[in-house]
Amino acid sequence: MTTPRWGITVPFEGLSLLDQKDLFQRMPDLGYTDVWSAEANGNDAFTPLVLASQWAPQLRLGTAIVPVYTRGPATLAMSAASLAAAAPGRFALGVGTSSNVIVERWNSIPFEEPYKRMRDTVRFLRTALTGEKVKADYDTFSVNGFKLATPPEQSPPILVAALRQGMLRLAGREGDGAIINWLSAEDVRTVAPHVRQYGEDKEIVARIFVVPDTDAETARNIGRWAISAYLNVPVYRAFHEWLGREELGPMWKKWEEGDRKGALAAIPDSVVDDLIVHGPAEQCRERVQAYVENGVTTPAIAPITPPGTDPAAVVRALAPVRS
Structure with missing residues (x-):
């Protein structure tokens, strides 16, 4: 089994954001199809993808992930709609609960009822991104009359970051798929069926931590x-x-x-x-492929390398093998 998708996490450590233009532009020729941004305590999730939308318009863009607590529902919808408009048909919105550390300790927001917050946010986004006015009381927040002034021509797929059964099933039932993280290739066999019980076409994106060469x-x-x-x-x-x-x-x-x-x-x-x-890089690529064989649709490689490692060398080393 092979995958037509091969992604990597951006931006890269060791280079300023603006200095990564050449690296982004080279990725399609190296066989990369996707770039996925993360958000913790470095760059926000959207800005690197906005740059990528212009630097390398062949690439699909995805957030893996945007926390559902740290932006208000309307603000999250506006950010997603803007990126979907900048990259029509090439953007996937990955949302997650994040963790108590990021939500509570760093952002001073109560980390309460994460399952319901995720469910409510997905339901809100489904409606808001169509341009329909939203006036609704959800379990974890209320929205009174929000309407996107410029809804995207194509609503992006919504992927749910999920770990255990409840959230994995939510990702399959109400989302377009799941983003999974911190697991082995063999663990994919455990988590994937919970998502795909709602459709074999559900996408599963896996952030895979890699230390090559x-x-x-x-x-x-x-x-x-x-x-x-x-x-x-x-x-x-x-x-x-x-x-x-x-x-x-x-x-x-x-x-x-x-x-x-x-x-x-x-x-x-x-x-x-x-x-x-x-x-060795070749062995790393084979192990990434094992995730795909066990049920991952889109590998999103997340390099973690020793200080001083050249990001360009890592991108070349982990590029998919092409005939």
Whole structure:
């Protein structure tokens, strides 16, 4: 099984945003079809994609993801409509609940009823992006008379970032598919059926963390730092408990005790090797393909590399093999 789609996460570390124009322009010739933006504490999700829409109009654009708490519903609809207008038919809106860290600690917004907030936001966006006036009381917010002044000619597909069963099913039932994150290729077999029970055509985008052309010890150290930063966040811990990843128990225990160094050391090599793709670039591409064979529609490679790594070299190394 092969995929016609091959994406990568943008923007790239190590270069200012404006200095990435040449890199974006070269990606279609290297075989990339998609660029997917992330949003945490660096660039916002929309600005890099606006630039990409002009720098490389062949590329499909997607957010993976925009939090549903940190923008008001109307503001989120306006941002999505603007990008959909800039890249007609080439934009996919990926939304997610994010985490208590980003929502509460960094943005001072209560992280309450995430499932309902996601469901309500998807329902609102479905209506708002058509240009219809919205006057509705949802469970988690109310909108009184909002109407997009310039709705896009084509409403973008809406993808839901999902971890466990409830949100995965929501992604399939009310969204156009799911964005999945922090899982192994084998884990895809567990999560994909929850989405595709609502249609085999549902898209599944996977952010896949990759450390290419780096020795195993360095790659595993990078992977451990990333795992400890993410998988101790409650939503990700619950996800991996659901997946049955008992090997992370010692890390969680040390973290709860306040022993950050001990938590880092407690992460087994086997878990790093499952969750972080590393090794020679050719081997990395093969492992990304394994995600596709297990049910991913669109791989969105997320390089995590040692400081000083040339982003252009990484983009070339991970480009799909072409005949």
